[in-house]
Amino acid sequence: MSSLKNDRFLRALLREPVDMTPVWMMRQAGRYLPEYRATRSKAGSFMDLCMNPELACEVTLQPLDRFPLDAAILFSDILTIPDAMGLGLYFTEGEGPRFERPVQDEAAVAALGVPDPEQELGYVMDAVRTIRRELDGRVPLIGFSGSPWTLATYMVEGGGTKNFAQVKGMMFDRPDLMHQLLEKVSASVTSYLNAQIAAGAQAVMIFDTWGGVLSPADYRKFSLDYMKRIVDGLVRESEGRKVPVILFTKNGGQWLEQMAATGCDALGVDWTTDLADARVRVRDSVALQGNIDPCVLNASPERIRDEVAKVLASYGHGPGHVFNLGHGIHPNVNPEHAGVLVDAVHELSKAYHSPGVKGEKWGD
Amino acid sequence: MSSLKNDRFLRALLREPVDMTPVWMMRQAGRYLPEYRATRSKAGSFMDLCMNPELACEVTLQPLDRFPLDAAILFSDILTIPDAMGLGLYFTEGEGPRFERPVQDEAAVAALGVPDPEQELGYVMDAVRTIRRELDGRVPLIGFSGSPWTLATYMVEGGGTKNFAQVKGMMFDRPDLMHQLLEKVSASVTSYLNAQIAAGAQAVMIFDTWGGVLSPADYRKFSLDYMKRIVDGLVRESEGRKVPVILFTKNGGQWLEQMAATGCDALGVDWTTDLADARVRVRDSVALQGNIDPCVLNASPERIRDEVAKVLASYGHGPGHVFNLGHGIHPNVNPEHAGVLVDAVHELSKAYHSPGVKGEKWGD
Numbered sequence: 066m067s068s069l070k071n072d073r074f075l076r077a078l079l080r081e082p083v084d085m086t087p088v089w090m091m092r093q094a095g096r097y098l099p100e101y102r103a104t105r106s107k108a109g110s111f112m113d114l115c116m117n118p119e120l121a122c123e124v125t126l127q128p129l130d131r132f133p134l135d136a137a138i139l140f141s142d143i144l145t146i147p148d149a150m151g152l153g154l155y156f157t158e159g160e161g162p163r164f165e166r167p168v169q170d171e172a173a174v175a176a177l178g179v180p181d182p183e184q185e186l187g188y189v190m191d192a193v194r195t196i197r198r199e200l201d202g203r204v205p206l207i208g209f210s211g212s213p214w215t216l217a218t219y220m221v222e223g224g225g226t227k228n229f230a231q232v233k234g235m236m237f238d239r240p241d242l243m244h245q246l247l248e249k250v251s252a253s254v255t256s257y258l259n260a261q262i263a264a265g266a267q268a269v270m271i272f273d274t275w276g277g278v279l280s281p282a283d284y285r286k287f288s289l290d291y292m293k294r295i296v297d298g299l300v301r302e303s304e305g306r307k308v309p310v311i312l313f314t315k316n317g318g319q320w321l322e323q324m325a326a327t328g329c330d331a332l333g334v335d336w337t338t339d340l341a342d343a344r345v346r347v348r349d350s351v352a353l354q355g356n357i358d359p360c361v362l363n364a365s366p367e368r369i370r371d372e373v374a375k376v377l378a379s380y381g382h383g384p385g386h387v388f389n390l391g392h393g394i395h396p397n398v399n400p401e402h403a404g405v406l407v408d409a410v411h412e413l414s415k416a417y418h419s420p421g422v423k424g425e426k427w428g429d
Numbered sequence: 430m431s432s433l434k435n436d437r438f439l440r441a442l443l444r445e446p447v448d449m450t451p452v453w454m455m456r457q458a459g460r461y462l463p464e465y466r467a468t469r470s471k472a473g474s475f476m477d478l479c480m481n482p483e484l485a486c487e488v489t490l491q492p493l494d495r496f497p498l499d500a501a502i503l504f505s506d507i508l509t510i511p512d513a514m515g516l517g518l519y520f521t522e523g524e525g526p527r528f529e530r531p532v533q534d535e536a537a538v539a540a541l542g543v544p545d546p547e548q549e550l551g552y553v554m555d556a557v558r559t560i561r562r563e564l565d566g567r568v569p570l571i572g573f574s575g576s577p578w579t580l581a582t583y584m585v586e587g588g589g590t591k592n593f594a595q596v597k598g599m600m601f602d603r604p605d606l607m608h609q610l611l612e613k614v615s616a617s618v619t620s621y622l623n624a625q626i627a628a629g630a631q632a633v634m635i636f637d638t639w640g641g642v643l644s645p646a647d648y649r650k651f652s653l654d655y656m657k658r659i660v661d662g663l664v665r666e667s668e669g670r671k672v673p674v675i676l677f678t679k680n681g682g683q684w685l686e687q688m689a690a691t692g693c694d695a696l697g698v699d700w701t702t703d704l705a706d707a708r709v710r711v712r713d714s715v716a717l718q719g720n721i722d723p724c725v726l727n728a729s730p731e732r733i734r735d736e737v738a739k740v741l742a743s744y745g746h747g748p749g750h751v752f753n754l755g756h757g758i759h760p761n762v763n764p765e766h767a768g769v770l771v772d773a774v775h776e777l778s779k780a781y782h783s784p785g786v787k788g789e790k791w792g793d
Contacts, residue, residue: 233727337642337683
């Protein structure tokens with residue numbers, strides 16, 4: 066493996082000094098980029114794109130060729146795991162992801178196995194290896210997975226849902242069965258992320274998109290506890306460096322203290338929580354990643370810079386901040402606006418870091 | 430006006446002693462009730478139902494005939510105000526409410542007037558008067574409005590939205606224009622709620638459905654400040670009693686302290702916040718209304734009782750709790766399950782109130 070030319074992102078996640086705040090954007094490889102749409106139409110379906118390591122690599126690198134981003138993130142989908150478990154993932158226009166065989170009873174839970182990441186999910190590991198080769202050490206590569214609870218919502222509902230009536234129905238009426246399901250999914254996520262790390266992922270992020278629809282007590286029992294199990298089960302070192310783990314519960318701003326106590330290295334924070342408050346609440350025990358409202362990218366360049374300045378000021382001085390959106394970039398964003406944001410983060414953040422500290426690293 | 434036979438709800442909102450915890454359910458008059466669906470099909474469109482005071486009264490009273498609820502809530506829609514402002518409200522199947530003439534530029538904001546509640550919104554006041562007459566003092570009647578920010582989201586987007594890109598675009602790029610819009614909407618909401626109180630509403634609730642999509646700083650500036658203006662402008666006494674005001678920001682659990690400081694009497698709380706924590710945070714300065722997950726109603730009766738017990742225990746002893754769902758009841762709920770919830774609240778809550786305290790009141 067070639068040495069890493071820019072390790073600002075990894076250093077910030079470990080709360081080590083950097084020269085400027087690293088930045089990447091959730092869904093940075095996506096529909097707002099015309100070059101993404103071109104590759105996507107070449108690939109066929111969305112899952113065809115995920116399953117083709119060369120094309121997945123191509124779209125992963127596209128935003129890096131446009132913007133001086135400090136990290137790449139594997140192009141994939143959180144539903145690869147349930148698909149590998151045999152649920153039959155497909156996508157419908159307008160309705161989003163669906164499963165042919167939802168998991169709604171004991172027999173269905175019992176029939177689930179833990180996929181072998183190098184077999185059923187080998188296309189993901191191939192994509193990780195291809196991307197690492199093509200990145201050639203420019204920036205670190207982030208691997209990721211959905212959280213067990215988030216994956217379970219899709220598995221039980223058979224797709225996206227507004228009310229979560231079925232998955233919560235199982236949770237309230239059959240907590241034993243829900244725990245069985247979550248245990249299998251957690252084992253699958255752990256082995257999936259460890260395989261990504263073995264294949265070359267240099268940091269991993271767990272996306273808990275739907276933990277925020279639970280009560281505090283149910284969040285602990287049905288989402289957080291399983292994320293903690295995963296954190297405990299991850300191989301945290303690779304290629305001679307620590308592999309940081311980021312937890313992100315959307316709408317989880319009320320639970321940051323508990324999330325920080327899982328042993329993860331960093332928390333994703335959405336824009337409904339002020340980073341200054343978040344930092345006080347977690348007592349600088351973890352790094353924070355976020356948290357500008359993605360809608361800011363619909364505003365003028367001047368306004369984007371103002372809002373970037375506000376987010377940087379809210380985190381304040383010192384290490385431990387990775388700049389990001391509080392949620393994925395919207396498909397209708399002007400790519401030039403994303404560039405304005407990335408440049409503003411680098412330029413305006415220098416004042417928050419001690420002079421002379423280098424984020425760039427030469428040689429190893 | 431006849432005297433109020435059951436004032437448990439009003440007493441709890443003012444943190445006065447009661448014999449048991451009062452309960453009502455958001456959207457208690459709604460599609461989960463077959464009798465509602467029958468009236469709805471008789472009325473024509475959804476707005477035809479809202480605009481017909483006799484039928485609006487009929488559906489308002491339906492849940493009270495089934496369950497021993499402690500309050501009635503006016504059957505109406507939050508979008509009556511923008512409709513009265515001339516935006517042309519209509520409903521599409523599957524897509525929800527839409528406006529023919531969204532408000533997206535200076536000219537459109539300048540053209541907006543403040544509706545006269547007894548003229549353009551006279552049908553709402555007629556419904557309030559009709560319901561009060563038919564209620565005949567059984568329980569208090571709640572009036573309501575959407576919050577200015579929430580109404581503005583629909584007015585700018587022209588309907589429901591997933592990303593809030595347009596309304597936030599205006600907020601970020603033209604904060605001056607957004608404030609002009611919010612000022613007009615706030616004036617309209619204030620006069621609308623005061624007219625409901627004059628017509629007979631005995632408590633009012635402001636639904637801030639979309640305040641929770643804002644950052645803390647933007648929430649204060651663009652949602653909370655305008656709700657405070659409304660609270661300041663309301664006539665707070667009628668028929669010789671105080672008219673309590675309830676604020677409810679969905680996903681606003683992080684901001685309860687600031688909401689309590691507006692001068693309102695009670696806060697609606699969704700299920701992502703523990704009532705014990707909420708009570709400590711607001712220091713018992715306001716009553717709390719909530720907060721069971723509406724999905725609990727999809728579980729078995731035994732489980733519903735367990736979850737009711739948990740919510741009652743989380744609030745704990747003493748006055749100041751109004752039991753409610755944390756969001757509107759879902760259309761697919763079995764009405765018998767709603768009855769189980771209401772009965773469980775009354776039965777299980779007696780232990781949390783001092784013996785001998787009466788919520789029923791005879792005479793005046």
